[in-house]
Amino acid sequence: MLIIEGVSKKFRGGNYGVRDVSLSIGGGVIGLLGPNGAGKTTLMQMIATITRPTEGTIRFQGTDVVRDPDAIRRKLGYLPQDFGVYDNLTAVEFLSYFAALKGVHSRARVGEMLEMVNLHNVAKRPIGGFSGGMKQRLGIAQALINDPDLVIVDEPTAGLDPEERVRFRNVLADVGLGKLVILSTHIVSDVESVATHIAIMSGGSIVACATPEELMRGAAGSVWEMVVPSERFDELRRTARVSSAVRKSDGVHVRIVSAEEPGGGASAAEPTLEDAFLHTMSGKAAA
Amino acid sequence: MIGRIGAIVRADFLIRFRRLSTVIVFLLLSAFAYVWVPNPKTGMTLMQINGARVLYNSAAIGMGTSMLATIFIGLFGFYVISNAVRRDIDSRCGYVIASTTVRTGEYVIGKFLGNVVFLTTFVAGYMLASMAMLLVRGEAPLEPLIFIKQYAIVAPSTIVFVSVAAIVFESIPFLSGRFGDVAYFFLYSLSLAFVVNMMMHGGEGAARYFDFSGFGYLMEQTHRNFHTDSMSIGMSPFDATKRVLVIDGFNLGGGAWATRLVSTASSIPLLLLAQLFFHRFDPARLRASGAKGKRGWMRNFNALARPFVRPLAALPVRGAALNDAKMTFAATPFAGFALLGITIASIAKPASVVAGFALAALFIADVASRDRRAGTTGLIYAAPRLRERFVTWKLRSAAIVAFLLLVAPLLQAALAQRGRLLPLVVGIVFIAAAATSLGVISGNPKTFIVLFLTFWYVVVNDNGATKALDFAGFYSTPAWTVTLLYAAIAIAFIGTAELVHKMRLSS
Numbered sequence: 001m002l003i004i005e006g007v008s009k010k011f012r013g014g015n016y017g018v019r020d021v022s023l024s025i026g027g028g029v030i031g032l033l034g035p036n037g038a039g040k041t042t043l044m045q046m047i048a049t050i051t052r053p054t055e056g057t058i059r060f061q062g063t064d065v066v067r068d069p070d071a072i073r074r075k076l077g078y079l080p081q082d083f084g085v086y087d088n089l090t091a092v093e094f095l096s097y098f099a100a101l102k103g104v105h106s107r108a109r110v111g112e113m114l115e116m117v118n119l120h121n122v123a124k125r126p127i128g129g130f131s132g133g134m135k136q137r138l139g140i141a142q143a144l145i146n147d148p149d150l151v152i153v154d155e156p157t158a159g160l161d162p163e164e165r166v167r168f169r170n171v172l173a174d175v176g177l178g179k180l181v182i183l184s185t186h187i188v189s190d191v192e193s194v195a196t197h198i199a200i201m202s203g204g205s206i207v208a209c210a211t212p213e214e215l216m217r218g219a220a221g222s223v224w225e226m227v228v229p230s231e232r233f234d235e236l237r238r239t240a241r242v243s244s245a246v247r248k249s250d251g252v253h254v255r256i257v258s259a260e261e262p263g264g265g266a267s268a269a270e271p272t273l274e275d276a277f278l279h280t281m282s283g284k285a286a287a
Numbered sequence: 288m289i290g291r292i293g294a295i296v297r298a299d300f301l302i303r304f305r306r307l308s309t310v311i312v313f314l315l316l317s318a319f320a321y322v323w324v325p326n327p328k329t330g331m332t333l334m335q336i337n338g339a340r341v342l343y344n345s346a347a348i349g350m351g352t353s354m355l356a357t358i359f360i361g362l363f364g365f366y367v368i369s370n371a372v373r374r375d376i377d378s379r380c381g382y383v384i385a386s387t388t389v390r391t392g393e394y395v396i397g398k399f400l401g402n403v404v405f406l407t408t409f410v411a412g413y414m415l416a417s418m419a420m421l422l423v424r425g426e427a428p429l430e431p432l433i434f435i436k437q438y439a440i441v442a443p444s445t446i447v448f449v450s451v452a453a454i455v456f457e458s459i460p461f462l463s464g465r466f467g468d469v470a471y472f473f474l475y476s477l478s479l480a481f482v483v484n485m486m487m488h489g490g491e492g493a494a495r496y497f498d499f500s501g502f503g504y505l506m507e508q509t510h511r512n513f514h515t516d517s518m519s520i521g522m523s524p525f526d527a528t529k530r531v532l533v534i535d536g537f538n539l540g541g542g543a544w545a546t547r548l549v550s551t552a553s554s555i556p557l558l559l560l561a562q563l564f565f566h567r568f569d570p571a572r573l574r575a576s577g578a579k580g581k582r583g584w585m586r587n588f589n590a591l592a593r594p595f596v597r598p599l600a601a602l603p604v605r606g607a608a609l610n611d612a613k614m615t616f617a618a619t620p621f622a623g624f625a626l627l628g629i630t631i632a633s634i635a636k637p638a639s640v641v642a643g644f645a646l647a648a649l650f651i652a653d654v655a656s657r658d659r660r661a662g663t664t665g666l667i668y669a670a671p672r673l674r675e676r677f678v679t680w681k682l683r684s685a686a687i688v689a690f691l692l693l694v695a696p697l698l699q700a701a702l703a704q705r706g707r708l709l710p711l712v713v714g715i716v717f718i719a720a721a722a723t724s725l726g727v728i729s730g731n732p733k734t735f736i737v738l739f740l741t742f743w744y745v746v747v748n749d750n751g752a753t754k755a756l757d758f759a760g761f762y763s764t765p766a767w768t769v770t771l772l773y774a775a776i777a778i779a780f781i782g783t784a785e786l787v788h789k790m791r792l793s794s
Binding site for chain 1: 291380
């Protein structure tokens with residue numbers, strides 16, 4: 001469905017935002033994971049035809065979208081990072097505006113979308129009074145208004161409270177049925193329940209692309225659990241790659257990602273996606 | 288295509304007309320109509336020709352108020368509407384638009400028409416208020432078609448020109464910032480002066496087809512019908528001994544319809560420039576053009592000036608106001624070159640202090656609003672006492688920058704002409720107070736820039752003839768009452784800003 005071959009984006013100063021990225025994606029929800037500055041947004045903007053790659057090709061359903069951007073634009077829904085809104089418009093006006101820009105003239109479709117994101121009760125209220133989560137849901141509604149085959153959402157849960165994040169993830173999981181969804185984030189928990197494939201980016205390149213299960217299998221034998229006294233925890237945090245820590249009555253229960261056993265009574269643990277992500281990133285750092 | 292353009296126009300209209308500031312400007316314009324059509328019994332009139340006042344009929348009030356509308360739309364309308372693209376950049380809705388099949392041309396035309404609709408609505412509202420004034424003054428019956436005709440002849444060329452200019456300036460990287468704001472002011476003023484000058488001196492040829500303001504046409508009509516160039520529009524005194532003139536309004540005979548039509552359409556091809564330069568929200572082009580705040584050309588100038596200003600910016604100073612003033616030089620090192628330029632110019636030619644004031648005004652314009660635009664107001668308010676003393680803090684900061692930039696003229700006055708020192712000091716405080724007040728109230732530097740430049744332009748063209756306009760003693764040592772007047776205005780500016788700030792804090 002989407003084939004990216006040798007794509008790079010070089011900026012005027014000579015820096016690369018994305019360097020020699022190749023990916024082939026069929027369908028489902030693809031989680032694009034990576035730290036801030038990894039190049040996720042630039043890659044998504046190139047797929048969304050907002051900026052052109054300086055090298056490489058992007059093909060969607062067989063068409064080169066760099067040469068013919070409209071081929072993908074007709075079938076695309078895009079929710080950019082830090083999506084803002086026009087505060088003075090109501091939800092229904094805002095959605096109708098983007099519907100018109102995308103060539104959707106059905107009023108019923110606007111209503112359907114508002115219902116889908118659970119904003120139909122506030123459809124006629126100015127968006128300026130909406131919470132961050134409501135604005136993001138409106139954002140996803142505009143992305144889906146044209147019933148796209150490809151949905152790109154960039155850091156959609158940034159700034160949302162835990163309840164809104166869960167709600168947003170559920171919306172994305174529903175959307176993912178029968179479409180290709182690319183979801184970029186640096187928060188692993190955002191993708192672990194919905195992503196069918198995960199691509200990890202670092203320094204403008206893809207360092208891993210696999211199913212979550214494969215990524216977790218790759219980290220097997222590199223994840224350790226141990227309980228340490230509180231006073232030793234600070235030192236451990238400085239010397240080891242700690243993926244999680246929970247304070248309990250018997251000390252701090254720590255998970256460590258390390259190729260070698262860290263000692264101190266550590267036992268091997270089954271990797272989570274967070275562990276697998278850290279394992280991949282530590283491999284990249286070591287390389 | 289029409290549906291998409293229509294959607295852009297509609298959204299722009301709704302967004303703009305639901306802003307409180309739009310409603311306030313709308314009401315102010317209506318209030319102006321009341322002021323500009325004074326009761327002749329007061330000795331003042333809207334329009335006089337050769338000293339004789341014109342009878343307030345539909346043609347006269349329509350003609351007079353429509354010309355005033357073109358001045359306002361031409362000078363201020365640009366600043367009201369030149370944020371249509373910026374809004375899409377800031378909200379990132381532009382990225383979504385760029386990812387749709389909307390053509391760049393459709394977007395540019397949509398924004399242009401959005402500007403046209405917005406300004407037309409403003410002018411229409413103002414026209415209705417002016418019609419009401421005709422009824423209030425009651426010198427002649429209201430003839431709506433004649434009234435509308437006056438507006439239809441002169442207003443469209445200005446509305447179209449300003450709408451085109453706004454979108455072109457927003458699309459061309461180096462014109463999309465503060466430089467563009469200043470450049471537009473001079474461009475419009477020069478185009479107005481050029482066309483009128485050409486037409487008054489017989490060089491009517493091509494100039495009359497670029498008469499965006501309609502002033503050349505007005506002068507031509509006055510000359511043809513009354514054989515004089517002496518006329519004024521706006522509240523002005525008249526000679527009560529002269530017979531009241533009855534005028535029929537604008538006349539489209541003698542090919543005038545063609546010149547008005549071409550003047551309206553002649554700026555439209557400039558939209559191609561907007562289409563050519565428009566970045567289509569490409570982050571690479573936005574970054575290069577600095578549309579998110581780092582102006583490309585300004586960045587180069589600043590980089591050049593930074594080494595010269597670094598010692599000044601590194602000075603260990605105490606106090607919030609001094610540090611904020613230092614921030615102006617650190618953030619805009621080019622101000623260092625301005626300081627050097629003003630100093631050299633003042634030594635070489637003391638009269639250049641007038642230009643120095645304009646330059647200083649540009650550098651203090653954003654002092655009061657930069658925190659709000661950068662989203663750092665919360666951090667500022669967390670500092671001890673700055674929340675409550677924000678206005679006076681910004682006033683002191685702006686005044687320090689202005690005093691520093693104008694230190695050479697001040698020293699000259701102190702050493703050579705002590706009588707001019709106080710007016711100069713009051714003049715500096717006056718611009719600092721105006722910049723602070725308008726920055727605090729409007730939240731952007733544009734309001735001060737355009738209002739001050741308009742005032743400055745009038746002062747420069749008046750060349751000292753009207754003593755009350757010489758706010759800093761540029762042309763002669765002003766009377767103490769003038770100095771006192773500007774000191775009072777400065778206090779009023781700050782008082783108003785304090786009031787607005789306190790109201791915001793309490794709400």
